[in-house]
Each structure stands twice: as C-alpha cells, then as structure tokens.
Amino acid sequence: MIIFVIIGLYSTHLLEGFPIAKGTILTDKQDKVFVMYAGSLVKIFEDIIGPAFQNESGYPYVGEGKGSVQVSNLIIDGFRTPDVFVSAGSVPMIKLMNTTPPIVDWFLKFGSAEIVIAYSSNSPHFDDLEKARKGEIPWFDVVSQNGFKFGRTDPELDPKGYYGIIAAELANSYYNDSSIKNRVFGEDRNPKQIFPEETLKTVLEAGTLDAVIAYKHEAISRGLPYITLPKEINLGDPNYSDLYKRANYTLQSGQKTIYGEPVEFAVTIPNTVKNIEGATSFVNFLISMNGSQLLKGQGLNPINVTAEGNADDIPTSIREAIQ
Secondary structure, X not given: OHHHHHHHHHHHHHHOOOOOOOOOOOOHHHOOEEEEEEHHHHHHHHHHHHHHHHHHHOOOEEEEXXXXXXXXXXXXXXXXXXXXXXXXXOHHXXXXXXXXXXXXXXXXXXXXXXXXXXXXXXXXXHHHHHHHXXXXXXXXXXXXXXXXXXXXXXXXXXHHHHHHHHHHHHHHHHXXXXXXXXXXXXXXXXXXOEOOOOXXXXXXXXXXXXXXXXEHHHHHHHOOOEEEOOOXXXXXXXXXXXHHOOOXXXXXXXXXXXXXOOEEEEEEOOOOOOOHHHHHHHHHHHHOHHHHHHHHHOOOEEEEEEEEEOHHHOOHHHHHXXX
C-alpha cells in the first residue's frame, strides 16, 4: 500500500504544470500554437488560415498581428515567444538571425504581395479616387490634395511603412517628378499619417481616413476599392528587382539601410519555440496546396517556396515538403 501511495504521489508531481481539461485525454495536441504575423495578414489569418489550420490539424490556434519589425523587437526583448513568426519581407527575419545567440536559423519565403492605395467608399474624395483607379487622373494629384487624409504605417516598426516610402521614391523617377514623395507623404514619419499596422485598415473603414498605403491582399480580403500602381513602383514584380534597388530607406534605429525589393512574406520557427510539433504542423499547412490556395483566394500570390539560412535546422517534414 505504501508503495502504491508513493507511486501515486510521484505521478501527480510529474503532471503538475500540465493543464488538463476535465473529461479529456492528454494528447500532444492539447497545447496551442502561438503564431505572430505581419499585421497586414490579420483578417486572413484570424478568419481563414487560423480556423482552417485548427480544423485540419487539431491544434488550438492563437494568433497576434503587429508590424513585422515590431514583432522581431518584441521577440529579441523577450516580451513574446511565438511558436511561429510570419513576416513581411526578410529584414525582420535577418534581424533575428543576427542576434547572439541567433533566435532564428532559417526561414521560408512563401508568398508575394504588391503595394496599392486602398480607399474608403465613404471618402468625400471618392469620385476623384475612382478616376485615379481608372487612370483618368494621376493618383498622386488626388492623394496630395488639401484636406485629403492619407494613412500609412511607421517605417521604423513595419515593413509596409518603409516599402511605401520606397515606392514613393520610385514614383519620383517613374513620373519624372521629384516632388511626388514630398507632396504625398511630407516627412518620412509624418505624425498625421502614421497609424499602427494592426488598426490602419479599421481606421480607414471607419471613415477617419480617405486612403492608405496597403498590400493588394489586404484590400481584397477587406473588400476595399484600390488603385493599382505601375509594376515599376509597386514592388510586386521580381522582373523589376534591379529597378527597385535604386530606392531605399534608412532605419533611424541602427541606421540600417533597406533597399527596394519585391515584397515577399516569410515564415520561421524561432529557437524559443514552446510547441515544436504544433509549429511544424502550422508551417507545413501554410506551404501546403490547401494553405497556398487559401492565401491566393485572398490576393496573396503563392511563389515557389525557397529557404534561406541553415537548411539543416529546418524540421525534416518541412524540408521534405519544399524539396
């Protein structure tokens, strides 16, 4: 009897710290998968990707969206420990690779986007915005009008913020008008235009803004009208990679200069992962045919998945999926 009591107490001790719901059996899929992602993906991930992954895998999904640079800062500072990180562009990933010790050893590029100007159907400038969408009048003349309320994200915290500035610099050259960027944006961090990445579209939909810098997939997923920019400007066509590099933005923090590039989304599993099995399952789902089709349906273009960093550290099932 004493032996059985000791065994019982020891077993109870081993299970301490593992929350078990009443009437359930403890399995590997009791643990949630915590995914942090670029704020531009909030509607896609919370309404489509997250629920689809949860239904297919059985893992509980928990997501949080913020500016990608902001997410990398939160991870470095220890304020967040996501199982999966999805970023806009590779700069936030490389930042995590360059820490000591590295927080990220590898990442996969899985989708591409393009810069557009999304606008509100309730804007008092709606008629002019529609004309700009149809190419009847220059878009930059519309958004630089007196009283026009234009929004974008902070280039110090969000890639879309610096991609927007780079696109505006490219517009100066493309239209042979060096005043466009200044007329449209003013200062690079113009406080009248800067809004958090995760709330920018909500502010637009509420009618506080007339138009915002956005990715095409954001406009499509939210049903917003948008102005398509020339391929030479929109950072969406790899054929213009060399042209995009002619424009850049230098981060005030660290003085790192970021050059224009095609906008590609990347995913990784940080070394601080708590649920490696769930994280691996999520990445496999994201790059699967099902995941790619869901993303494509929301305007995020699938690309051939490519790996950067130390490929030997990529979980075997993911590495096999991309070969």
